[in-house]
Amino acid sequence: MRFISLHRADGRIVPGIILRRDGVDMAVDVTHPANPPWYAALPADLLAWVEAGLDTLSARLASGRYADAACVPLSQASLAAPLPRPGKVVGAAFNFHDALRERGMPPPASPVIFIKSGRTVIGPGQAVRLATDVGNVTYEAELGVVIGRTALRIDAADAMDHVAGYLIVNDVSASDMVRADKAFVRGKSQPTFCPCGPWIATPDEIADAGALGVRLRLDGIARQQGNTADLVFGIAELIAHASTQMPLDPGDIIATGTPAGVAIAHDPPAWLRAGSAMIAEVDGLGALHNPIVAEGRT
Template sequence: MRLVTYATDGVAAGGVLVGDRVVDLASAVAHAAREDSGPPRPLPVRAYLERRLDHVAVAAAAGALARAGEGVTLDEVRLLPPVPDPEKILCIGLNYRDHAEEAGLQLPSEPMVFAKFRNSLIGPADAIVLPNAVERVDYEAELAVVIGRRGRAIPEELALRHVAGVTVFNDVSARDMQAATSQWTMGKAVDTFGPCGPSLVTLDEAGDLGDLRLRTRVNGATVQDGTTADMVFSVARLISHLSRAMTLEPGDIIATGTPAGVGFKRTPPVLLKDGDLVEVEIDGLGTLANRVAGPAAELAGGVTAVATA
């Protein structure tokens, strides 16, 4: 199943992507439960994950509703990040062997963890807005894992049971801010610097998380082409490690690192500028395609907030 958050008339709701149609998630849940009590209230994706419902039954119900003509087409909605309101966005640094090599750094012995926040999240077609404060803005293609089941001190062998699904993530980075201190948060948690989506793909459809191909294109030219097989720490290891320190909650996002080819390490460097088109694609999961906008968009209010129902 492919879960989305979509906006119509300024209000966001959870949905199920069936082909090119979006079926309301609350309607699919009600149909799966054979409930007929009138139009249901919108159901956010995070609230759906917290209820731990049967994905197979809900997916089947969404398919039946789509075949009956229910829902809307993708061109009628604005897709937001699949989970626009996570409690935590946890990111992993230097988790690909080839990226550590291009950075001239040793492989970490323990996962390197930093954070982004909700202010960074944007949808699969929203603009990455360059703030006045930065000059060296970079892309990073990443597989993002979304937690579906609450857990603390999770054994590695049980970790994937806590995963709702995966999605595509772009860990946009302000390299000048990132390099200014030993702490990375200021360079990573910038507004709009977390494109995510287009959908949350449940594990039954996602394939082998240890063998997914990631690519980044800037203005059509491929600048990253890697595979999750090159990860230093697997998804299961990361979940187990993080849960040693904190309780992982449904909707939490874990961005698992990027392969080689980042812009500031290329010759000549490929740094993002106003008007660029950045596409991040993971086989089987979809593509993020975000334009880059200059600081004028920030000053003009180019970042639009949409209320979550």
């Protein structure tokens, strides 16, 4: 099943699902008051659903009967980030073989991970805002993994049991800050620097998360085109390793790394600029559209 967060007309962000009706993907506001009472009584945010277990909800939600007032074509829905405020985003650096070849770097001996603030997360259609004092900012299209069960010092063999689903992450990064600091946190954690979405797909929706195309276009130009088959450390290894460094909680997101083609790799470099627009795509997970604006603009 595909899970979403929706903007209601009253400004609230509420959880929902995507169902196919008569060949059209429909966004369903599950807790809409017009629906039967059981649905309206569900928790009013998707994080609570993740904590309860998306797999346990899927069967009942898929067979539900929803009021017409609660349904809108997905193309007309106003989507928020599926998890607007995850506890944390754990990123993986240097985790694509093609990106390492592009840089002339050997693969790391173990995963290189960093923390990205959950407050950086924005949703589909929301703008990445560039501060005037933050230069040389790049896109980074990635497969994101949503943690569904607390993980602490787990083995890779058990790691996939802790996965609630998958989504697209665009790990926007201020390259100059990363280089100056020789660390990732500041350059990765600027406001709006983590577009996520457009939905969370449960594992049964994805035939093989280790063989998904990952692409990014900037102003219509293809800038990244990779595949998760090229990951240095796979999803299970990343989760297991991260769980040795910190507890992973339901709703945390693991960003698995980005393929070749980040901004600095192009001639001239394809740094993000106000007025541009980018689309990140991962097979089976849709497309994540985000414009770029100067800070203080709309």
